[in-house]
Amino acid sequence: MKQKRFILQENELPTAWYNIQADMxxxxxxxxxxxxxxxxxxxxxxxxxxxxxCVQELDTEHDFIPIPGEVLEKYSFYRSTPLVRAYALxxxxxxxxxxxxxxxxxxxxxxxxxxxxxxxxxxxxxxGTTNVTTETGAGQWGAALAYAARVFGLEAAVxxxxxxxxxxxxxxSIMRTxxxxxxxxxxxxxxxxxxxxxxxxxxxxxxxxxxSEAVELATTTPNCKYTLxxxxxxxxxxxxxxxxxxxxxxxMAGEYPDVVIACFGGGSNFGGxxxxxxxxxxxxxxxxxxxAAEPDSCPKLTRGQFRYDFGDEAGYTPLLPMFTLGHTxxxxxxxxxxxxxxxxxxxxxxxxxxxxxxxxxxxQLESFDAGxxxxxxxxxxxxxxxxxxxxxxxxxxxxCKQTGEQKVILFxxxxxxxxxxxxxxxxxxxxxxxxxxxxxxxxxxLGRVPE
Amino acid sequence: MKQKRFILQENELPTAWYNIQADMxxxxxxxxxxxxxxxxxxxxxxxxxxxxxCVQELDTEHDFIPIPGEVLEKYSFYRSTPLVRAYALxxxxxxxxxxxxxxxxxxxxxxxxxxxxxxxxxxxxxxGTTNVTTETGAGQWGAALAYAARVFGLEAAVxxxxxxxxxxxxxxSIMRTxxxxxxxxxxxxxxxxxxxxxxxxxxxxxxxxxxSEAVELATTTPNCKYTLxxxxxxxxxxxxxxxxxxxxxxxMAGEYPDVVIACFGGGSNFGGxxxxxxxxxxxxxxxxxxxAAEPDSCPKLTRGQFRYDFGDEAGYTPLLPMFTLGHTxxxxxxxxxxxxxxxxxxxxxxxxxxxxxxxxxxxQLESFDAGxxxxxxxxxxxxxxxxxxxxxxxxxxxxCKQTGEQKVILFxxxxxxxxxxxxxxxxxxxxxxxxxxxxxxxxxxLGRVPE
Numbered sequence: 001m002k003q004k005r006f007i008l009q010e011n012e013l014p015t016a017w018y019n020i021q022a023d024m025x026x027x028x029x030x031x032x033x034x035x036x037x038x039x040x041x042x043x044x045x046x047x048x049x050x051x052x053x054c055v056q057e058l059d060t061e062h063d064f065i066p067i068p069g070e071v072l073e074k075y076s077f078y079r080s081t082p083l084v085r086a087y088a089l090x091x092x093x094x095x096x097x098x099x100x101x102x103x104x105x106x107x108x109x110x111x112x113x114x115x116x117x118x119x120x121x122x123x124x125x126x127x128g129t130t131n132v133t134t135e136t137g138a139g140q141w142g143a144a145l146a147y148a149a150r151v152f153g154l155e156a157a158v159x160x161x162x163x164x165x166x167x168x169x170x171x172x173s174i175m176r177t178x179x180x181x182x183x184x185x186x187x188x189x190x191x192x193x194x195x196x197x198x199x200x201x202x203x204x205x206x207x208x209x210x211x212s213e214a215v216e217l218a219t220t221t222p223n224c225k226y227t228l229x230x231x232x233x234x235x236x237x238x239x240x241x242x243x244x245x246x247x248x249x250x251x252m253a254g255e256y257p258d259v260v261i262a263c264f265g266g267g268s269n270f271g272g273x274x275x276x277x278x279x280x281x282x283x284x285x286x287x288x289x290x291x292a293a294e295p296d297s298c299p300k301l302t303r304g305q306f307r308y309d310f311g312d313e314a315g316y317t318p319l320l321p322m323f324t325l326g327h328t329x330x331x332x333x334x335x336x337x338x339x340x341x342x343x344x345x346x347x348x349x350x351x352x353x354x355x356x357x358x359x360x361x362x363x364q365l366e367s368f369d370a371g372x373x374x375x376x377x378x379x380x381x382x383x384x385x386x387x388x389x390x391x392x393x394x395x396x397x398x399x400c401k402q403t404g405e406q407k408v409i410l411f412x413x414x415x416x417x418x419x420x421x422x423x424x425x426x427x428x429x430x431x432x433x434x435x436x437x438x439x440x441x442x443x444x445x446l447g448r449v450p451e
Numbered sequence: 452m453k454q455k456r457f458i459l460q461e462n463e464l465p466t467a468w469y470n471i472q473a474d475m476x477x478x479x480x481x482x483x484x485x486x487x488x489x490x491x492x493x494x495x496x497x498x499x500x501x502x503x504x505c506v507q508e509l510d511t512e513h514d515f516i517p518i519p520g521e522v523l524e525k526y527s528f529y530r531s532t533p534l535v536r537a538y539a540l541x542x543x544x545x546x547x548x549x550x551x552x553x554x555x556x557x558x559x560x561x562x563x564x565x566x567x568x569x570x571x572x573x574x575x576x577x578x579g580t581t582n583v584t585t586e587t588g589a590g591q592w593g594a595a596l597a598y599a600a601r602v603f604g605l606e607a608a609v610x611x612x613x614x615x616x617x618x619x620x621x622x623x624s625i626m627r628t629x630x631x632x633x634x635x636x637x638x639x640x641x642x643x644x645x646x647x648x649x650x651x652x653x654x655x656x657x658x659x660x661x662x663s664e665a666v667e668l669a670t671t672t673p674n675c676k677y678t679l680x681x682x683x684x685x686x687x688x689x690x691x692x693x694x695x696x697x698x699x700x701x702x703m704a705g706e707y708p709d710v711v712i713a714c715f716g717g718g719s720n721f722g723g724x725x726x727x728x729x730x731x732x733x734x735x736x737x738x739x740x741x742x743a744a745e746p747d748s749c750p751k752l753t754r755g756q757f758r759y760d761f762g763d764e765a766g767y768t769p770l771l772p773m774f775t776l777g778h779t780x781x782x783x784x785x786x787x788x789x790x791x792x793x794x795x796x797x798x799x800x801x802x803x804x805x806x807x808x809x810x811x812x813x814x815q816l817e818s819f820d821a822g823x824x825x826x827x828x829x830x831x832x833x834x835x836x837x838x839x840x841x842x843x844x845x846x847x848x849x850x851c852k853q854t855g856e857q858k859v860i861l862f863x864x865x866x867x868x869x870x871x872x873x874x875x876x877x878x879x880x881x882x883x884x885x886x887x888x889x890x891x892x893x894x895x896x897l898g899r900v901p902e
Contacts, residue, residue: 421621
């Protein structure tokens with residue numbers, strides 16, 4: 001019998017995260033203050049985020065950062081996640097490629113987001129914080145944060161992108177089940193939200209609007225810290241547990257990936273899987289190719305510009321060096337809510353600039369075609385976000401079919417789609433369409449990026 | 452670090468199912484023909500079910516039945532499922548009991564049902580069947596059957612209980628995603644459905660009505676076999692993979708259960724977990740207690756009668772020896788759709804009669820209280836069905852707290868509740884109520900059981 005799943009025993013789990021900043025040939029540019037244009041230090045960031053996260057954010061020295069014992073203990077509730085050989089998908093594609101996926105959908109919260117939520121809530125708790133706040137799109141991050149806050153005895157307030165909340169009502173129920181307070185964004189509960197609604201009463205919300213509201217709540221509430229589900233360096237750091245496990249599991253399978261693929265919103269699941277393998281490109285002469293799959297409705301990697309820009313709609317965050325579509329970019333209402341973000345994280349942006357990875361943009365219908373094929377072969381209904389990685393994987397596997405190359409492709413199944421069934425319904429009913437954004441729209445919002 | 456999860460390697464997976472019929476002191480009474488009252492043999496059953504399933508159904512000789520290689524291969528996609536020590540729940544309850552659960556929610560379909568769906572579709576395929584049909588309540592079984600049919604290249608038609616379809620629309624989307632045709636029951640597509648709707652236009656449907664329709668479709672369609680998700684002996688047989696794994700995993704944890712608990716609809720997840728342990732009561736002098744947790748709105752184990760009765764609403768099935776509330780019993784619209792069935796399987800009914808296990812009935816609100824506590828401690832949102840097992844577990848753990856006994860309790864988390872979030876919403880909003888059935892209602896439907 002061919003082995004399909006590779007699982008680590010508890011004593012084989014990685015005990016440190018991998019910090020790619022230490023090994024990058026060009027370090028990411030620093031976040032800067034919008035007014036002074038001075039680089040921000042730990043103290044500047046620590047009034048918004050847990051301090052230890054800020055230390056990690058700016059750490060360009062240590063290549064491995066130990067995972068605290070209490071976080072490791074929580075990880076062991078669901079890790080390792082399986083590495084799976086997608087034999088049935090390979091067969092359906094008639095490809096000589098070997099396709100593997102890391103199954104991050106197999107945890108109680110259903111996505112990789114929990115890996116960083118546990119770490120951030122642990123650090124928040126350590127420094128005496130009582131409340132955490134955050135933004136969420138489709139709700140994967142919000143659900144993870146709600147659970148992690150509960151685990152460490154913190155109160156959680158979540159701003160969820162309004163359109164996603166309407167498309168996927170079950171996710172806010174999940175957050176409420178774990179005890180979080182959930183508000184649709186833009187809302188009338190913050191100054192930022194009121195400003196946005198006044199400008200555009202029908203604004204469907206975006207990660208940018210939700211971040212503005214959550215940051216405002218954190219900075220105006222005592223003993224409250226803001227947490228973020230992607231984009232920032234420390235979030236990607238926590239997610240490297242995915243790639244570090246996958247590295248050991250690929251070795252169990254006796255293979256090493258030629259291509260590593262993940263979907264791309266802010267970069268956390270991509271970085272989480274890719275960085276540990278990219279380390280061997282940087283240090284050990286490996287030549288793995290890294291592909292980030294973004295929606296063609298929100299194509300910052302393939303059609304954005306490398307600029308200093310705000311991380312949020314209202315301009316509350318520091319200026320971040322990122323491939324961006326402009327912080328006022330309003331993505332179409334695609335079902336992959338977690339990918340509806342205007343910018344890429346700082347590390348990723350530098351890596352992309354340096355040619356160490358590349359982006360591909362995927363139309364919505366292609367992503368659902370891919371997700372459907374994956375469901376009907378591998379039996380797992382993928383999150384619409386993850387389906388972008390599957391679509392990019394299928395493209396690579398079909399190239400192999402043409403060239404006859406037996407490449408080893410590894411992608412990240414970042415989450416399952418069981419809360420996204422209304423999207424599958426629309427697809428099955430033929431009601432889904434593509435939303436490729438026009439060059440004009442991108443130029444317009446890029447024009448509003450601060451010089 | 453305390454070990455929380457126990458997982459078997461692929462080469463440690465059980466390779467045979469356990470057939471408790473071989474070890475029962477009193478064998479289950481046979482199914483009989485309603486008109487002739489003669490016991491039915493394999494040939495009688497095989498025009499409805501796959502023949503090999505009928506052989507297994509009536510096998511009282513072989514204690515272990517080898518799992519076919521192709522089924523084992525499909526099992527390896529998601530098995531073993533983890534055995535988990537519920538430390539956080541123990542702590543919340545302040546109980547000296549050690550609580551373990553077998554986590555059957557960790558598979559692509561989200562419940563234990565897939566274990567038998569794969570086996571039944573394999574046997575159907577082996578004998579040249581092209582179509583399978585079935586009934587489903589909340590949709591866990593239907594989703595599993597839809598996927599298993601797809602895996603083995605069969606077409607699937609599913610009758611879903613109408614009220615469950617309305618309460619949980621995502622489950623029919625899941626079935627459609629796997630390619631199944633889904634119809635709400637009672638429907639106008641069968642004679643049985645038309646009869647029921649004519650009698651009661653607002654009939655919410657029950658497993659009994661859906662079985663009638665699916666059986667009618669199977670018997671009136673060439674090359675089509677009927678499959679069932681619970682009640683029958685061969686279904687419970689396939690589910691023993693759960694208990695056989697749990698037995699090995701409990702040994703890894705260095706413990707043996709004093710109490711084994713599962714929720715109860717027709718008996719498949721209960722039997723699946725319990726039978727392998729009950730074997731040691733029957734043969735090796737163990738004294739484990741077995742508790743089946745049913746809803747107090749459908750209490751066949753605690754308040755039903757042991758009688759020959761039909762398995763379905765319309766009276767299409769053979770007469771089965773079962774603890775029953777009467778085949779025309781119409782359960783309240785509780786959210787645990789998988790437990791809304793009027794009768795208990797033949798093996799279970801005999802074991803209950805012989806005092807080898809017992810039932811407890813759980814009010815709906817108690818089940819949701821329990822599910823909520825479990826979600827907030829262990830991080831997994833349980834299916835409303837499984838929450839009945841959790842409620843029974845909490846009762847036992849609280850007894851231990853009073854007596855100081857350090858009992859080892861093992862329960863089955865038969866599925867997750869991510870498709871049931873509308874039920875949690877109702878609970879959180881204070882809109883859920885209890886539905887304890889009255890003695891009069893039970894007497895009325897028992898009066899319609901054939902003499």
